[in-house]
Structures are given as C-alpha cells and as structure tokens.
Amino acid sequence: MDQTLPNFIRQTPYPLLIDGKEMPSESGATFATINPDTGEVLAQVARASAPDVDRAVQAARRAFEGPWGKATPRERSKALMRLASILNDKAEMLAQIEMLDVGKPIKQSRASTISLAPTIEYYASVLLSLTGETINISDPTLMDFTLREPLGVCGLIVPWNYPVSLAVLKMAPALAAGNTVIIKPSEVTPLSTTELGLAVMEAGIPPGVVNIVHGTGPEAGEALARHPGVAKISFTGGTVTGRAIFRAAADSIKRLTLELGGKSPLLVFADSNIDAAVTTAYNDMTRNTGQVCAACTRLVLERPIAEEFLEKLSKKVAGVKIGRPQDNDTEMGPIVNKTQVERIHSYLKVAQEEGVQTVRHVDLSGRAELQRGFYMDPVLFLGANNSMRVAREEIFGPVQTVLTFDTEEEGVRIANDSPYGLAASIFTRDAARAMRMTRLIQAGTVCINHGAKASVDAPFGGYKESGIGKERGMLAMLDDTQVKNVRYSIQ
Numbered sequence: 432m433d434q435t436l437p438n439f440i441r442q443t444p445y446p447l448l449i450d451g452k453e454m455p456s457e458s459g460a461t462f463a464t465i466n467p468d469t470g471e472v473l474a475q476v477a478r479a480s481a482p483d484v485d486r487a488v489q490a491a492r493r494a495f496e497g498p499w500g501k502a503t504p505r506e507r508s509k510a511l512m513r514l515a516s517i518l519n520d521k522a523e524m525l526a527q528i529e530m531l532d533v534g535k536p537i538k539q540s541r542a543s544t545i546s547l548a549p550t551i552e553y554y555a556s557v558l559l560s561l562t563g564e565t566i567n568i569s570d571p572t573l574m575d576f577t578l579r580e581p582l583g584v585c586g587l588i589v590p591w592n593y594p595v596s597l598a599v600l601k602m603a604p605a606l607a608a609g610n611t612v613i614i615k616p617s618e619v620t621p622l623s624t625t626e627l628g629l630a631v632m633e634a635g636i637p638p639g640v641v642n643i644v645h646g647t648g649p650e651a652g653e654a655l656a657r658h659p660g661v662a663k664i665s666f667t668g669g670t671v672t673g674r675a676i677f678r679a680a681a682d683s684i685k686r687l688t689l690e691l692g693g694k695s696p697l698l699v700f701a702d703s704n705i706d707a708a709v710t711t712a713y714n715d716m717t718r719n720t721g722q723v724c725a726a727c728t729r730l731v732l733e734r735p736i737a738e739e740f741l742e743k744l745s746k747k748v749a750g751v752k753i754g755r756p757q758d759n760d761t762e763m764g765p766i767v768n769k770t771q772v773e774r775i776h777s778y779l780k781v782a783q784e785e786g787v788q789t790v791r792h793v794d795l796s797g798r799a800e801l802q803r804g805f806y807m808d809p810v811l812f813l814g815a816n817n818s819m820r821v822a823r824e825e826i827f828g829p830v831q832t833v834l835t836f837d838t839e840e841e842g843v844r845i846a847n848d849s850p851y852g853l854a855a856s857i858f859t860r861d862a863a864r865a866m867r868m869t870r871l872i873q874a875g876t877v878c879i880n881h882g883a884k885a886s887v888d889a890p891f892g893g894y895k896e897s898g899i900g901k902e903r904g905m906l907a908m909l910d911d912t913q914v915k916n917v918r919y920s921i922q
Contacts, residue, residue, distance in 0.1 A: 444461045450638045456477040462645075470804055489660070529544065537757055546887070578914070580913055584612070588665070589617060600903060602627075611639060648672060656679035657682065667724070693897050696855050698858070700864065721829035731846055732835050779810065809829040849895075859879075865879045873894050875901075
C-alpha cells in the first residue's frame, strides 16, 4: 500500500456496516482497491459473502419492524436533515476519497459530493407529502381509500463511476418512504460509501436502517438479489449484469429498479447552435473520462454541418487537459482500472476491423507522470454506420462514434435504432421539430438544446434495455412504496 496517502484513507481494512456496527466479514477475507492514477493499492476492504449479507438483511428487518418502521414521517424527515448536514460537512473529504478511488478530477469530484446534501434534503421534504387517496367507487355502502406503505428491506447495488452519489440517490428515497436498506458498493470503488455509513451513524439513524456490505457481484451481489428477505433491488450498471439480477430476483418476485446501459444519441440539425452542441459532445466525451451511462456516445449529425461540427469538436478535443486528478485544471483523469482500459482498447480493434476511421488528437506517450496510471486519450470514430458494433455497444470511455443523416426521418431512425433508450440530446432552433423529436425519440430522458440529463427533482430511467423504473424525483420514492386498498363499510 502507498504509505504517502492522506490520513483520511484508513490503514486498516475498510469494514462492513451491519446493525450500526463496523465489522470485518465473517470469513475475514479482504480485497484491494486500486488508485487508478498510480496503479498502486489504495486500501484493503472487507469482502462479504452470503452469511454477511444474511446478517445485514436480518438487521435491516429488525430495524424496519422496530424503530424506523415506527417513526413518524416528521421524525424520518428530521433524521434525513441531520444526515444532510453531516454530509455537507464531509463533502470535501468524500471528494478527496473519490478522487483517489475513482480517479475523478477533483473539480468533478467536488461537484458530485456537494450534491449529496441537497439530494437528501429534497427527499426529507417531499416525504411529508407522501399520501394515499380517497376513491369515489360505485358502491354507496363502502368508503374506499388507499395507503402508501414501505416495501421493507431494499438492496441497493451501486456502480463504480459515481459511488457515493448514486448510493445516496438510491438510499434517500428508500429511507424517506420508510424502508431500510443494504448498500452493496462496487468492489472497484468502495471507500466513499464506507464513510457514508459513518455519517449515518453520526446522524443518529437507528442501527440496521442502513447497512453496507462490500464484495463482488457473484458473492455479495447475487446473495442480496436472491435473499428472500429483500423486498426490492435497485441496481445501476451494465445491461448484462442487470439481466442476471432480474433472473436472480425472480424467485421471490422482488420489486426492481434497473438503471442500465446506454448508447445515447446526440442528434444535431443544421439549424442548431453548433457551438452549444459541440460543447455537449465534448463534455460527454471527457466528463468522468466518458464513464457516464447517460453520455451521448453516438454523435448523429445532419450532413450539411457535419464537417464544420467535427472541425470544432476536434479543436476542443485536441486542447483537453488530461492530467492527474488532484490538479485543479484537469478535465480528464484516468480510466477507473486496467480492465476498463483493456475493454475500451478492444473497441479500437473492432473499429479497425469494421473499417471505421479512428481519430486521436492527443499524444500521452511523453507524459511521464501519467505512465503508472490507467490513462488514455479521447477517440473519435468516423465513417461509421449504425449497424456496426462501435455504434451499437456501450464502450464506457472517452469515445464518440460519428454518424450522419440527410432527412429528419433518417435522423430519428438512426437515433432510435438501438437496443438502448436511456437518454438523448436534440439540437435544433425549430420549435415544432423539437416537439416532434420529444414524441418520436425512444428514450427515458430527452434534452432539447442542452446536455444535462438528470437532476434530483426530476425522474430518470430508461426505455428498452436501458432499464425499468425511475430514479430521482418523486417517482423514485413512489417506486419504493406499495399501495394498499382499503374498503370500509359505512352501513
């Protein structure tokens, strides 16, 4: 382990959190998490397996049937507000941890962690308006009304690209609705979520309400998805893993929220503000080194403006500031690990086999300070068509596949010709066309003339193989409840 690490990185193995206590795994096994900037071991982490998951489920069930289940909405809201305040104080520390564990440039890391408190505050507020309804049924002898009740124990399986942000985005609506949770962070980036557990305890949230089990998907993740005591699984990650979780959850008919892969289109018409569209394409290539599920990685350009657009985009890409995550001016840090670098590089070979032109504007070979880490430069794939693998498969890196179209109908067909439907960005100054696009594009989120795909107060989730259910917004909390119908005789 690197002995020069800051003092907020633990020297002893990062523990599990079960029933309000930090503890090792039952087997005592650990795994290493790697700093993508240096390739060195950052920390050791307790490795959970099925017995640990079972202990966490039992603790969560006790808390659900005990203090948390008996808490009033106002008491839950106050507890979440305390947690929000603590996370606001810890935002800089969490940003530093994710900078080391994820390789995220510090400015981007801070932008992620500063959003934690507002996320929790939002759900602490909207939970007070969670209600059922009265129904005017046709039988005059009955009064009919509904109750919204929590599901029980929710398993939250979090990806590696935004670990603590997505843990909070899943946890906050679940707790607001009255559930208890077990968080399974990615084994690639587990450290910040451990510190989230400490914040939960500091906020005075009862033991067992939030539990954290580290470990691999085949061990901890599958055990959580199959456990009969878990009422719901919320998973963010790849579509292949999402299918496996769907199957594992089927035996006990769990509720599911699956936010899966994407190959989102950026559809740019000739009448667009080209500079604004170029900025969106550039940001989606470079933000978090392209490791963003909703990033528009298919650049679909109307032919008359394609040459101008690519000239401007290439100029911006050539000037990207690739550097170490701790440098304030860094725009692109390292890829998260060696496995992901190899996956992205495999698509460079696929592009060559498919006859696609690969354009690279940045040479990192002379950057000695980057040689130990998992760095790569942005890539443009030119001359592709939508039948090619580089246009259809999620690569999850700083890569853009460029396609062109001649008519509005062709642009829509290309945009929709994908197994995915997570998000889309459309650029046009024609208001009527913009509204046609919102109806025709098959995606869970459609952005007109901008590239911001999500915020805490609006629902986010995909069509087709990009998933089921919604995260964020009021709908996320509603998805964490079940509706009970009550029919009361008034005779």
